Amino acid sequence: MGLSQLIKVAALLASACLTNASLQIVPGATWTSPNTHAHIQAHGAGVIEVDGTYYLIGEDKTNGSNFQHVNCYSSTDLVQWDYVGPLLSLQSSGDLGPNRVVERPKVIYNSKTKKYVLYMHIDSSSYGEAKVGVATGDSVCETYQYHGSWQPLGYQSRDIGLFQDDDGSAYLLTEDRANGLRIDSLTDDYLNVSASVYLFSDMEAPAMLKLNGYYFMFASHLTGWSANDNQYSYATSLSGPWSSWRTFATSGSNTYQSQTNYILPFPGNRTVMYMGDRWIASDLVASTYVWLPLTISGTTVSMQDYTSWAPNVRADSWSTAPSANNYYGVNAALSNGAVVVSCSGCYNNKAAGYIGGPSQGTATFSGITSSLSTLSTVQIVYRNGDSTARYANVTVNGVTQLIEFLPASSPGRSVINANLKAGSNNEIVIKTSDGTYGPDIGTLIVPQQ
Ligand SMILES: *[C@@H]1O[C@H](CO)[C@@H](O)[C@H](O)[C@H]1NC(C)=O
Ligand SMILES: *[C@@H]1O[C@H](CO)[C@@H](O)[C@H](O)[C@H]1NC(C)=O
Ligand SMILES: *[C@@H]1O[C@H](CO)[C@@H](O)[C@H](O)[C@H]1NC(C)=O
Ligand SMILES: *[C@@H]1O[C@H](CO)[C@@H](O)[C@H](O)[C@H]1NC(C)=O
Numbered sequence: 253m254g255l256s257q258l259i260k261v262a263a264l265l266a267s268a269c270l271t272n273a274s275l276q277i278v279p280g281a282t283w284t285s286p287n288t289h290a291h292i293q294a295h296g297a298g299v300i301e302v303d304g305t306y307y308l309i310g311e312d313k314t315n316g317s318n319f320q321h322v323n324c325y326s327s328t329d330l331v332q333w334d335y336v337g338p339l340l341s342l343q344s345s346g347d348l349g350p351n352r353v354v355e356r357p358k359v360i361y362n363s364k365t366k367k368y369v370l371y372m373h374i375d376s377s378s379y380g381e382a383k384v385g386v387a388t389g390d391s392v393c394e395t396y397q398y399h400g401s402w403q404p405l406g407y408q409s410r411d412i413g414l415f416q417d418d419d420g421s422a423y424l425l426t427e428d429r430a431n432g433l434r435i436d437s438l439t440d441d442y443l444n445v446s447a448s449v450y451l452f453s454d455m456e457a458p459a460m461l462k463l464n465g466y467y468f469m470f471a472s473h474l475t476g477w478s479a480n481d482n483q484y485s486y487a488t489s490l491s492g493p494w495s496s497w498r499t500f501a502t503s504g505s506n507t508y509q510s511q512t513n514y515i516l517p518f519p520g521n522r523t524v525m526y527m528g529d530r531w532i533a534s535d536l537v538a539s540t541y542v543w544l545p546l547t548i549s550g551t552t553v554s555m556q557d558y559t560s561w562a563p564n565v566r567a568d569s570w571s572t573a574p575s576a577n578n579y580y581g582v583n584a585a586l587s588n589g590a591v592v593v594s595c596s597g598c599y600n601n602k603a604a605g606y607i608g609g610p611s612q613g614t615a616t617f618s619g620i621t622s623s624l625s626t627l628s629t630v631q632i633v634y635r636n637g638d639s640t641a642r643y644a645n646v647t648v649n650g651v652t653q654l655i656e657f658l659p660a661s662s663p664g665r666s667v668i669n670a671n672l673k674a675g676s677n678n679e680i681v682i683k684t685s686d687g688t689y690g691p692d693i694g695t696l697i698v699p700q701q
Pocket of ligand 1: 315318319320342349350351352
């Protein structure tokens with residue numbers, strides 16, 4: 253082997269260390285942010301990448317549909333999302349005041365004005381105003397200045413998206429209920445709409461991708477918070493002609509129970525990620541995220557469902573989930589009042605219950621194996637029959653994280669990203685110490701790669 257080959261091998265090994273196939277996206281699960289200790293609140297979100305860091309900007313639904321914040325989280329791997337702060341927050345009156353609707357925030361950067369430009373749907377609680385609002389920021393993930401709302405070109409505007417073309421021109425994608433889904437060009441400063449470029453028939457939840465010279469518009473049908481089979485259309489020019497709409501997920505799956513919110517290409521455009529919301533209309537704060545890799549071949553787009561998968565955004569690739577071992581709550585060491593309880597849909601219809609509570613019931617899973625010492629996504633299959641979230645402290649090899657468990661009357665999943673050690677003596681302890689009860693624990697799914 254020559255020196256240059258050795259260097260290549262070393263580089264490959266180095267990138268293999270950076271890539272972590274044990275870190276996974278688990279669509280539809282509770283995703284706890286490590287610094288809020290709560291389920292990520294970035295619904296109807298968009299993503300913007302700045303210097304290798306990804307910012308997830310979405311709606312905080314902790315007060316249902318009433319505007320609370322436009323939140324910003326950051327990540328370098330698309331799996332672990334730290335809360336950075338709000339871009340906009342509830343004000344005492346006006347567009348951002350009490351009982352207001354602020355939805356589907358999207359940010360793009362204007363290199364001429366050096367401003368980050370945020371668009372969002374602005375409405376009254378009855379959705380009677382149908383306007384778009386705009387705000388600007390000097391940096392991507394700090395407080396933005398709100399500039400106001402209007403009906404673009406005098407038309408209703410409900411669900412929105414933004415698209416920035418290669419030449420720096422940008423477009424507002426806007427649902428005009430009376431007429432259809434519009435592509436409107438933005439002014440050079442991106443602060444207003446200049447012209448209507450194309451009008452589709454009735455669709456909403458728009459998101460656009462440009463790939464290999466084609467524009468792809470993704471959108472959903474109009475079924476409110478309920479999911480439907482979302483579709484895509486493609487064109488070589490934004491003004492059309494656009495192809496007929498085609499389904500990309502399995503027909504009848506309702507896009508795996510989700511609605512498009514954003515389409516994110518990885519840096520080299522080989523991997524493209526679909527981002528959707530799985531809305532829980534009766535409890536919006538508990539809505540989850542369905543993110544899945546798209547397969548795009550020419551103008552054909554398809555998407556399979558995965559319980560989990562591993563993105564590698566730096567390498568512009570992804571892989572299916574690594575093999576995993578299951579560890580069952582019924583086989584854990586239960587102490588301090590934790591006992592086996594019935595759990596419909598769990599392994600053997602049983603789970604470890606009475607976790608926490610006054611006696612601090614504890615489930616200890618010992619002898620957990622991993623073939624590598626690596627940061628890993630462990631899935632916790634649980635039940636929480638309450639109408640509000642439960643929490644538990646999950647300690648992996650001595651390091652504790654407070655994890656949220658959304659209401660789940662049939663088994664749900666929550667994830668923890670934690671360091672496993674190579675070998676068979678990893679230990680995971682689940683308990684609470686604040687007197688509340690944690691969820692019933694059915695299974696821990698631990699990657700083995
Ligand atoms: C929830 O929303 C209502 C209406 O916007 C507002 O009056 C109330 O203060 C909000 N609650 C919190 C905790 O912010
Ligand atoms: C946008 O432009 C229209 C005219 O094209 C104008 O009436 C409107 O006030 C502008 N809106 C804002 C927010 O500047
Ligand atoms: C990915 O596609 C976009 C849209 O055409 C383009 O702006 C960008 O340069 C492409 N990136 C690479 C690495 O080819
Ligand atoms: C988790 O642990 C922290 C630190 O000991 C404690 O303050 C908190 O109350 C615990 N939360 C639960 C739900 O047990």
